[in-house]
Amino acid sequence: KQEVTQIPAALSVPEGENLVLNCSFTDSAIYNLQWFRQDPGKGLTSLLLIQSSQREQTSGRLNASLDKSSGRSTLYIAASQPGDSATYLCAVRRGSQGNLIFGKGTKLSVKP
Amino acid sequence: GAGVSQTPSNKVTEKGKYVELRCDPISGHTALYWYRQSLGQGPEFLIYFQGTGAADDSGLPNDRFFAVRPEGSVSTLKIQRTERGDSAVYLCASSLSPSGAAEQFFGPGTRLTVL
Numbered sequence: 351k352q353e354v355t356q357i358p359a360a361l362s363v364p365e366g367e368n369l370v371l372n373c374s375f376t377d378s379a380i381y382n383l384q385w386f387r388q389d390p391g392k393g394l395t396s397l398l399l400i401q402s403s404q405r406e407q408t409s410g411r412l413n414a415s416l417d418k419s420s421g422r423s424t425l426y427i428a429a430s431q432p433g434d435s436a437t438y439l440c441a442v443r444r445g446s447q448g449n450l451i452f453g454k455g456t457k458l459s460v461k462p
Numbered sequence: 463g464a465g466v467s468q469t470p471s472n473k474v475t476e477k478g479k480y481v482e483l484r485c486d487p488i489s490g491h492t493a494l495y496w497y498r499q500s501l502g503q504g505p506e507f508l509i510y511f512q513g514t515g516a517a518d519d520s521g522l523p524n525d526r527f528f529a530v531r532p533e534g535s536v537s538t539l540k541i542q543r544t545e546r547g548d549s550a551v552y553l554c555a556s557s558l559s560p561s562g563a564a565e566q567f568f569g570p571g572t573r574l575t576v577l
Contacts (some may be wrong), residue, residue: 354504382563384565384566386568391573392570392571393466393553393568393569393570393571394505394553394555394568395568396565396566396567396568399565401563439504439505441504441505448510448517448518448560449495449497449507449510449518449521450495450497450505450507450566451507452497452504452505452506453504454502454503454504455504
């Protein structure tokens with residue numbers, strides 16, 4: 351059974367710092383991996399989607415990497431801002447169709 | 463364009479009652495997913511539709527839960543004889559196709575509270 355773990359559960363950093371969020375999964379046979387952001391009381395906003403054949407994806411200050419063989423992904427946020435404060439969720443897709451399997455998320459707080 | 467919408471945004475009900483939660487996917491999206499998110503947890507899969515048919519309902523916790531998508535667009539999640547443990551945020555997502563390459567876009571969720 352696929353399990354997704356995110357470490358740390360919570361993280362507080364001062365504004366301007368670069369930071370890394372970690373995601374690990376137990377079954378390396380994934381189709382793709384997606385990072386989401388969730389603001390309090392809101393739905394999920396997709397940040398980056400990495401296909402299993404890719405090593406990384408970049409969008410603005412965000413960079414996500416994928417090492418499928420070791421079952422790990424990282425989300426790198428450069429020059430963090432208070433507006434980045436949210437919960438970040440990692441999810442993997444088991445097969446070519448179907449649902450996502452999520453981690454519990456990392457709650458990020460960026461202090462001004 | 464419009465994203466995924468869900469109604470109601472909040473629903474408070476009493477134990478034992480029946481509730482319906484509605485999801486309007488992005489126009490043209492053929493795949494629709496329901497997830498449930500409890501406090502402090504990531505979303506957990508409930509059911510997935512491709513068109514009008516349920517392609518995978520393995521995440522439904524028991525037979526009190528049922529979902530339909532009669533015309534391949536709007537979907538309704540139905541919960542009978544609600545229990546306090548059903549309290550959670552119910553999220554709906556849609557994607558252009560069921561292909562693994564297609565991103566899933568999420569709605570804002572319905573917060574269900576069972577008293």
